[in-house]
Amino acid sequence: MSKLRVAVIGAKGRIGSEAARSVEAADDLDLVAAIDRDDPLETLTEAGTQVAVDLTHPDAVLGNLEFCVGHGIHAVVGTTGWTTERLATLRGWLEAAPGTGALVAPNFSIGAVLTMQFAQQAARWFESVEVIELHHDNKADAPSGTATRTAQLIAAARTEAGRPAQHDPTTHGLDGARGADVDGVPVHSVRLRGLLAHQEVLFGGTGETLTIRHDSLHHSSFMPGILLAVRTVPSAPGLTYGLEHFLTDGPAAADGSPTGPRGA
Numbered sequence: 705m706s707k708l709r710v711a712v713i714g715a716k717g718r719i720g721s722e723a724a725r726s727v728e729a730a731d732d733l734d735l736v737a738a739i740d741r742d743d744p745l746e747t748l749t750e751a752g753t754q755v756a757v758d759l760t761h762p763d764a765v766l767g768n769l770e771f772c773v774g775h776g777i778h779a780v781v782g783t784t785g786w787t788t789e790r791l792a793t794l795r796g797w798l799e800a801a802p803g804t805g806a807l808v809a810p811n812f813s814i815g816a817v818l819t820m821q822f823a824q825q826a827a828r829w830f831e832s833v834e835v836i837e838l839h840h841d842n843k844a845d846a847p848s849g850t851a852t853r854t855a856q857l858i859a860a861a862r863t864e865a866g867r868p869a870q871h872d873p874t875t876h877g878l879d880g881a882r883g884a885d886v887d888g889v890p891v892h893s894v895r896l897r898g899l900l901a902h903q904e905v906l907f908g909g910t911g912e913t914l915t916i917r918h919d920s921l922h923h924s925s926f927m928p929g930i931l932l933a934v935r936t937v938p939s940a941p942g943l944t945y946g947l948e949h950f951l952t953d954g955p956a957a958a959d960g961s962p963t964g965p966r967g968a
């Protein structure tokens with residue numbers, strides 16, 4: 705079988721460089737382009753790219769995707785900064801390019817995906833919930849894409865369960881002390897040298913609390929998810945939001961890596 709022709713955009717970055725190495729090391733994938741800020745996007749078409757992985761910056765990602773989708777290149781997107789409006793724009797481009805797929809994943813690590821699912825499951829049962837995300841000191845966006853998505857999922861689950869808005873007794877406080885409000889869920893962002901990517905979801909009920917914590921200790925935590933997405937997106941036309949949609953209940957890989965429809 706011919707190898708899937710893959711490009712990485714943002715290939716000099718923290719995660720992009722690791723992704724380029726992982727694609728290069730995969731037997732069934734061919735790294736045909738590894739571009740960064742000053743390289744023309746035409747490099748992708750000239751290289752015959754079938755799937756592009758975008759790991760750049762919230763300011764750059766939409767322009768990159770307009771080019772990719774416009775040229776029928778499937779996209780795997782880890783870059784953050786997504787809003788409802790931005791997702792709608794991307795969906796519109798994909799509708800005009802039938803057969804082309806894009807996966808936007810707030811987080812590619814299996815632990816983070818499970819954290820979101822567990823949080824969504826717990827949300828209906830607890831009166832209070834707050835999210836704390838902690839990242840390295842070079843992160844451009846706050847709250848993180850993962851924390852934003854986690855809070856949105858929690859809020860939707862609370863609404864579905866008929867839970868009222870959370871009680872907040874604060875009448876005196878400094879701006880920001882209670883975090884950012886994401887659909888009614890307070891989200892607190894810590895930026896600290898030495899950290900990579902971490903998140904705690906704290907639930908509180910009568911006489912008890914529940915904490916769900918996930919830690920990405922190395923960029924390698926994102927690689928199995930990125931490779932799974934690269935292998936799956938050509939058979940998933942349109943917009944997919946969240947890696948969970950590419951996971952299956954098939955046999956687990958020996959190292960616990962997520963598996964998908966192609967046994968990736």
Ligand SMILES: NC(=O)C1=CN([C@@H]2O[C@H](COP(=O)(O)OP(=O)(O)OC[C@H]3O[C@@H](n4cnc5c(N)ncnc54)[C@H](OP(=O)(O)O)[C@@H]3O)[C@@H](O)[C@H]2O)C=CC1
Nearest residue numbers: 714716717718719740741759760764782783784810811812
């Ligand atoms: N979904 C997930 O699981 C994960 C997502 N991320 C996200 O990925 C993104 C990148 O993170 P990180 O690697 O830490 O960031 P970095 O700043 O280390 O890397 C981004 C790279 O993209 C380059 N770049 C910026 N603009 C463009 C452009 N227009 N075209 C091509 N390259 C460009 C940057 O160049 P320059 O330095 O010159 O600006 C840099 O080399 C962030 O949004 C982050 O949140 C990160 C980890 C996991």
Ligand SMILES: O=C(O)C1=N[C@H](C(=O)O)C[C@H](O)C1
Nearest residue numbers: 784810811843848849850901
């Ligand atoms: O910038 C990062 O590092 C990360 N960004 C993503 C996010 O904003 O959620 C995923 C992960 O947290 C690492």
